[in-house]
Amino acid sequence: MPSAALPPDEAERIATLRGYRILDSLPDERFDRLTALAAQHFGVPMALISLIDSARQWFKSSVGFAQRETERDHAFCAHAILAPDAVTVVHDATQDPRFANNPLVLGPDHIRFYAGAPILAPNGQPLGTLCILDREPRAFSEEDRHFLTQLAANASDLFDLHLSHLTLAEAATRDPLTRLANRRQLEAAMDTAMEAAFAGRPFALLTIDLDGFRAINNKYGDEAGDDVLSQIGQRLSSSIRASDVPARIGGDEFAIILSDPVSHEIVSRVAQRLIADINAPIEIEGAADGRPVVMSASVGCALALRHGTTPAEVRRSAKEAMYMAKREGRNRLVIADEVVPLLGNASYNTIEHRLGEAIAQDQLKLQWQPYFLTGEGRLTGYEALVRWTCPGLGPVVPSTFIPVAEASGLIGALDEWVLRAACKAALEIPEQLTISVNLSAYWFSREELVPLVKRVLSETGLTPQRLILELTERTIITHDESARHSMESLRELGVGFALDDFGTSYSSLNYLRKLPFDRLKLDRSFVGDLGADRQAEAVAGAIVQLGHALGMSVCAEGVETPLQLGFLNGASCDLVQGYLLGRPDWEPMSASTPVAAFAKA
Numbered sequence: 001m002p003s004a005a006l007p008p009d010e011a012e013r014i015a016t017l018r019g020y021r022i023l024d025s026l027p028d029e030r031f032d033r034l035t036a037l038a039a040q041h042f043g044v045p046m047a048l049i050s051l052i053d054s055a056r057q058w059f060k061s062s063v064g065f066a067q068r069e070t071e072r073d074h075a076f077c078a079h080a081i082l083a084p085d086a087v088t089v090v091h092d093a094t095q096d097p098r099f100a101n102n103p104l105v106l107g108p109d110h111i112r113f114y115a116g117a118p119i120l121a122p123n124g125q126p127l128g129t130l131c132i133l134d135r136e137p138r139a140f141s142e143e144d145r146h147f148l149t150q151l152a153a154n155a156s157d158l159f160d161l162h163l164s165h166l167t168l169a170e171a172a173t174r175d176p177l178t179r180l181a182n183r184r185q186l187e188a189a190m191d192t193a194m195e196a197a198f199a200g201r202p203f204a205l206l207t208i209d210l211d212g213f214r215a216i217n218n219k220y221g222d223e224a225g226d227d228v229l230s231q232i233g234q235r236l237s238s239s240i241r242a243s244d245v246p247a248r249i250g251g252d253e254f255a256i257i258l259s260d261p262v263s264h265e266i267v268s269r270v271a272q273r274l275i276a277d278i279n280a281p282i283e284i285e286g287a288a289d290g291r292p293v294v295m296s297a298s299v300g301c302a303l304a305l306r307h308g309t310t311p312a313e314v315r316r317s318a319k320e321a322m323y324m325a326k327r328e329g330r331n332r333l334v335i336a337d338e339v340v341p342l343l344g345n346a347s348y349n350t351i352e353h354r355l356g357e358a359i360a361q362d363q364l365k366l367q368w369q370p371y372f373l374t375g376e377g378r379l380t381g382y383e384a385l386v387r388w389t390c391p392g393l394g395p396v397v398p399s400t401f402i403p404v405a406e407a408s409g410l411i412g413a414l415d416e417w418v419l420r421a422a423c424k425a426a427l428e429i430p431e432q433l434t435i436s437v438n439l440s441a442y443w444f445s446r447e448e449l450v451p452l453v454k455r456v457l458s459e460t461g462l463t464p465q466r467l468i469l470e471l472t473e474r475t476i477i478t479h480d481e482s483a484r485h486s487m488e489s490l491r492e493l494g495v496g497f498a499l500d501d502f503g504t505s506y507s508s509l510n511y512l513r514k515l516p517f518d519r520l521k522l523d524r525s526f527v528g529d530l531g532a533d534r535q536a537e538a539v540a541g542a543i544v545q546l547g548h549a550l551g552m553s554v555c556a557e558g559v560e561t562p563l564q565l566g567f568l569n570g571a572s573c574d575l576v577q578g579y580l581l582g583r584p585d586w587e588p589m590s591a592s593t594p595v596a597a598f599a600k601a
């Protein structure tokens, strides 16, 4: 099978095509409308928008054709782009020596007929074609050629539209001088990175402030200053990995998110290298004295979870560390350990150390918070919530030590302790009651959950139907496939699953549909506004209906007032939990039955 010749200026053509950044992009219904129109108008089973890349043809849109791409050597379109100004028509491929033994002709696609009109860039270079295919030989009139050419011209316009959308989107996210991410984009990237950090993939934030930059502007002028900034921007982005995010966040202030894996050693090494890169002499165009300038920078570094559990805290810690680097004499790196009073009064390391001991020495305790059927107010079960009073530090709240446990890997042992303790306690309460246990994302990055739960169930003898595991959206979104796997095996045993804090992090309708949850927990933040905020009410109502539509029951968390309870009752929310009905308590059965609350609502 003869492969097509290469068009003239092939390298340039490929560069033009790639410049559109459309290869491997997501489906776009504007393109799909064109292929649908082509297939319908010509009455053919297949229509494609095919782009000829160096070794493949990739389909931006397709009708009736299963593959996303094929080898370039098999592409009819690779021939069609050799005649950029004409429509290439192959009436019967079996009779055409170029295609007679093409796998698309001989194979299951059985292509006999092809007509393709080139899609041209403004410089006249053919990027690919809009083409139609049939499994029968057919005729193709002059009028047909005209129509197909018109559709291909429409496709060309869409290419330009695609590019201008990208450019606009970039203008909002890029710093125009250095082409690095701007502050806004950095903040968005920090949010994402923080979610990943909680799921076990930590990151570090470097804040880089140039030393004495103002002197450059004063001495050489603003234009030279800009030149220095853009050269430094380039140096920064070329000495980090593609997955890291470099940004310019102010005049002479840069920041970089270093993605996993990070340890003190690696972070120091990267930061020292960046400082050395900044120190290399910079030639500035038109400098009156003709001499290169030498810059230095003060760098602060904060590690996610270790120096902050929110993006704002991590930023603050990195900045504090950067100020310390300035105070200590500039052109150096300071890691936030040295400056930030960590996580309140106790340092991260102290918490990590003491928590490890607490787990090993059985110092953790459980409190139980009841949940009830909304209408009749009948108690149906308890959620286990872990409590820790550290002999040295006093009571430490879960929102402080759970992130530390997650970051250090102690969470595995912690969750296991809670699961075992909860299953044992469940044997002491009436058997119609369920118990809910929170699990962290940790479990879904390894395959230990199923064996653990099985082991604990058989050790304690608890009926699996009485156990409900609560997962957050964060947990599942990062470990989608393995989560589904583990959940399915456990559900076969009878274990139930609740999706915790629903509505707080992702709009994960897709996950909801794909993953076998029995219960959805409407987050406290929605419940808090019920009775006061119409929008919160609309959202809460919609979430209840969504849960029901997907066959799940819905439990509202954080119910604190009769007004909220009344609303939830009216909205057919199945279960309720919150301070109004029962605070977390040391003894499961001592939570008094809140008949009065239900009667009032």
Ligand code: C2E
Pocket (backbone or CB within 6 Å): 369, 384, 385, 386, 397, 398, 399, 402, 414, 415, 418, 438, 439, 440, 470, 500, 501, 524, 557, 558, 559, 560, 577, 578, 579, 580, 584
């Ligand atoms: P969560 O799973 O959403 O647990 C409910 C939290 O809301 C508990 O806080 C509970 O005390 C609190 N709460 C309950 N009712 C109300 C209310 O009416 N109003 C308000 N404002 N708050 C209410 P807690 O115990 O501090 O736990 C915080 C988070 O720590 C939990 O959120 C859960 O994500 C995590 N956690 C707790 N125990 C464990 C555990 O054993 N393992 C794991 N992995 N995480 C746990």
Ligand code: CA
Pocket (backbone or CB within 6 Å): 383, 438, 470, 500
């Ligand atoms: Ca929970």
Ligand code: CA
Pocket (backbone or CB within 6 Å): 500, 501, 521, 523, 557
């Ligand atoms: Ca929750």
